[in-house]
Amino acid sequence: MAGKEVTKTQEMIYELQVREVMTRKVIAVASATLMGELRGILRDNRISGTPVVDDGNLVGIVSIEDFINWMSDGRPRCPVADRMTRQVRTIYDDEPLVQAVNKLERSGFGRLPVLERETGRLVGVITKGDIIGGLLRNLEVDYRNAERRGARSSHIFEDIIADRSLLRLEYQVRGADFGRAGASASGLKTSLGRLGIDPQTTRRVAIATYEAEMNLVVFTEGGRIRVEVEPGLIRLVVEDNGPGIPDIEQALQPGFSTAPDWVRELGFGAGMGLPNIQKCSDRMRLDSTVGKGTRLEVEVLMERQDDAEGSGARTGA
Amino acid sequence: MKLDEIGTTLEAEWLSDRTGCHDRTGAEVLSCHASDLMSDVLTSTGEGSLLLTGLTNAQVIRVAEVADFVAVCFVRGKKPQPEALQLAGERGIPLLVTPLSMYDACGRLYVKGLPGGHRAKEIPSWRARK
Numbered sequence: 437m438a439g440k441e442v443t444k445t446q447e448m449i450y451e452l453q454v455r456e457v458m459t460r461k462v463i464a465v466a467s468a469t470l471m472g473e474l475r476g477i478l479r480d481n482r483i484s485g486t487p488v489v490d491d492g493n494l495v496g497i498v499s500i501e502d503f504i505n506w507m508s509d510g511r512p513r514c515p516v517a518d519r520m521t522r523q524v525r526t527i528y529d530d531e532p533l534v535q536a537v538n539k540l541e542r543s544g545f546g547r548l549p550v551l552e553r554e555t556g557r558l559v560g561v562i563t564k565g566d567i568i569g570g571l572l573r574n575l576e577v578d579y580r581n582a583e584r585r586g587a588r589s590s591h592i593f594e595d596i597i598a599d600r601s602l603l604r605l606e607y608q609v610r611g612a613d614f615g616r617a618g619a620s621a622s623g624l625k626t627s628l629g630r631l632g633i634d635p636q637t638t639r640r641v642a643i644a645t646y647e648a649e650m651n652l653v654v655f656t657e658g659g660r661i662r663v664e665v666e667p668g669l670i671r672l673v674v675e676d677n678g679p680g681i682p683d684i685e686q687a688l689q690p691g692f693s694t695a696p697d698w699v700r701e702l703g704f705g706a707g708m709g710l711p712n713i714q715k716c717s718d719r720m721r722l723d724s725t726v727g728k729g730t731r732l733e734v735e736v737l738m739e740r741q742d743d744a745e746g747s748g749a750r751t752g753a
Numbered sequence: 754m755k756l757d758e759i760g761t762t763l764e765a766e767w768l769s770d771r772t773g774c775h776d777r778t779g780a781e782v783l784s785c786h787a788s789d790l791m792s793d794v795l796t797s798t799g800e801g802s803l804l805l806t807g808l809t810n811a812q813v814i815r816v817a818e819v820a821d822f823v824a825v826c827f828v829r830g831k832k833p834q835p836e837a838l839q840l841a842g843e844r845g846i847p848l849l850v851t852p853l854s855m856y857d858a859c860g861r862l863y864v865k866g867l868p869g870g871h872r873a874k875e876i877p878s879w880r881a882r883k
Binding site for chain 2: 452455456574577614615617618621622625635639642643645646647702703704705706707708709712715
C-alpha cells in the first residue's frame with residue numbers, strides 16, 4: 437500500500453503544475469524598503485522571506501537569514517536593495533511541480549518566486565509547504581475517487597445468493613415545491629453510486645428521475661417515486677393522483693408543453709421532459725386518466741461491465 | 754482545458770471559498786454547454802463538461818449534479834441565489850461568475866479550442882467529419 441502511495445505522489449509531482457499549488461497572494465516589498473521595516477512585514481504575514489519587486493519586475497529576494505545577518509552587522513540603516521539576494525532562482529507557473537522540488541532542493545532556498553511565462557511578471561510564490569499542501573489535496577481527491585471505485589466494485593448483488601433479489605427505494609415528492617425539486621433524484625443518484633451501479637446507468641436513471649420529479653412538482657399535487665434495483669436492471673415507477681394527461685401522444689412530442697410561465701422562467705417546461713425520459717430509458721410506459729392520475733414506468737438496463745468503460749453512448753451525448 | 758484556465762479565460766470570480774471547491778482548479782474540462790434552458794441541457798450528458806448559464810436558481814445546481822457537470826459558470830456577473838450556493842457547497846460543485854455576456858464567454862472558450870458538449874448528429878458538418 438505504502439509503495440503505491442509513493443508512486444501516486446511521484447506521478448502527481450510530474451502532473452501538477454506550479455500554478456495549481458502556488459500561493460497567489462504574494463507579499464512583496466520594494467527595493468527601497470528599509471531593512472528595519474522588514475521584521476514587521478515578515479512577522480505580520482508569518483513568512484520567512486519575501487520577493488523584492490520594483491514596478492512589477494522581480495529584482496531580488498530577501499529572507500529572514502538576510503535579516504539576521506543585517507542585525508549581526510549592527511543594524512546599519514539601509515534599504516532592502518543592499519542586503520537582498522539578487523541572483524534569484526525563479527520558476528514559471530506552467531512548469532511541473534517536480535521542477536520546483538528540484539530547484540528548492542538544489543538551491544536550499546525556502547521559496548521560489550513564480551513568473552508567468554509570457555509576461556515574466558511575478559504571479560505567485562511556491563514553498564515546500566505549498567507543494568505538500570497541493571499534494572495532500574490531490575491525494576484526497578484521488579482517495580475519494582478510489583473510494584467510489586471501491587464501492588462500485590463491491591457489487592452488492594454479486595454477494596447476495598438468491599433466486600431473485602430486489603432492492604426498493606421510495607421517494608415522496610411534494611407538488612409546487614420548486615425549491616425541493618430534484619432532492620429525490622439527487623438522493624437516488626448518491627444511493628445508486630453507493631450500490632456500485634456504473635456511472636452511465638446512474639446518470640440515465642438520475643436524469644429520468646429528475647425530469648419525472650419536475651413533472652410531479654409542476655403539474656400535480658405531489659406523488660411518489662418508487663425505484664426497484666435488480667441485477668442488470670433499474671425500474672422507476674412514478675405515480676400521482678391527478679390531474680392526468682388528456683393526450684399522451686401529444687405529451688410525448690418534443691416541444692409540446694402546458695407548463696405555466698413561472699416554470700419556463702426558471703429554465704424548465706420546454707416540453708422536453710417526457711421525450712428525455714424516453715431517451716434515457718430502455719423501456720417506458722405511460723398510463724394516464726384525466727381526473728384520476730398518471731403512472732409512468734421506466735426501465736433502464738445496466739451497462740454490461742465489459743462495455744461500461746468509457747462508453748457514454750447510451751446517454752446519446 | 755483545466756478549470757483554472759477556464760476561470761482565467763472568462764476573467765471569472767471563483768465562488769470556491771464558500772463552496773469548498775478550491776481543490777478543483779485542476780479538474781479537466783473537455784466541453785461546454787451554454788444554455789438558459791435546463792430542459793435542453795438535460796438531454797445530453799454533462800460528463801467532463803462546463804455549464805454556462807444566466808440562470809441562478811438552485812435547480813441549475815441540481816441539473817449540474819444529476820447530469821455530472823464538472824462546474825457551473827454564471828454569465829453577466831450574476832451571483833447564484835443563496836440556496837444554489839448552499840447546494841453547490843453540499844454537492845461539491847465548483848461555481849464561477851464571469852462578467853462576460855453569454856456570447857462573449859462562449860466565443861472566448863471556443864477560440865481556445867473548447868468544443869460544444871452537444872454534438873448533434875443532425876448537424877451536417879459534424880456528420881461529414883465522421
